[in-house]
Amino acid sequence: MYHQLCHTNSKQPSNDIALISRQPQSKQQQLQFTDHSGYTYSTDALILGTNDTRLAEVHLLLVCVKAYQVATALLPLLSKLSPQCHIVLLHNGLGPHLVVSEALAQYPNQGLTLGTTSQAALKNSQWHIKHTGFGVTQLGYYYGSELSAKLKERIDELHCGNQAVEWHQPVLTILWQKLAINAVINPLTALHHCANGQLANDEYQHQIAAIIEELVHVAKWDGIVLDRALLSARVYQVIKLTAANYSSMYQDVAHHRATEINFINGYICQQAQLHRLAVPHNQHLLEQVLQLSLS
Structure with a gap:
């Protein structure tokens, strides 16, 4: 997204775009981005440190970290950003939007948009990203200004060619739909050590149907109405379209990293508990992946 904002629209200056580091000091850093055709771009990027007073000039912040990193990365920055800054969360799962919106109550002129993207990228090295798949970015206003x-x-500049940007209101319906895809593909591929395409096999049908059934029921109690048949069809469509891919949770488990399970199946379980509903299949997946992460 940084590359797209810098290079796809010649009408806009690219020197008003920066990255924010977890380090206190700012620096210049050369970034490399390899596009889908194999062409590699180099960009000298400004990486703002957490102590840089220029954070007060940030009016739009795209938060592209793992769900479990959102609060730690973002909350300490809120007071340092422009009082009119608008924040966009882009991560798998649900849950951080509740923490962030609660924190934003102290900053009435800041606002929150939620989103999800099916674009794919591979981190070749710390400063080299390769674009590996086209996808749709879906966004919608959620809280505050x-x-x-x-x-x-400016966000619409991300829309080009095979990379659409869509706006939805209310946005939570879209995020629950994406949650269903993640709730099926991520834990099952991590637990069965397989590529996404294997989940199309008959042996997984009952389990996939049960995961979706529980999610639809919990979503209804959360005020989100989902069509079970359409949702199931979409899950299987994504399994087919990404058949050769290995999910992010599979990769996280394989590399002994933390997973986003608490914000995917865990969020379903959390909301189910809130409404006093039973979701044994999602609860079992949550416990299995958590156990796998410890091993």
């Missing part, structure tokens, strides 16, 4: 027309136009 609404996104200005000027900032919305």
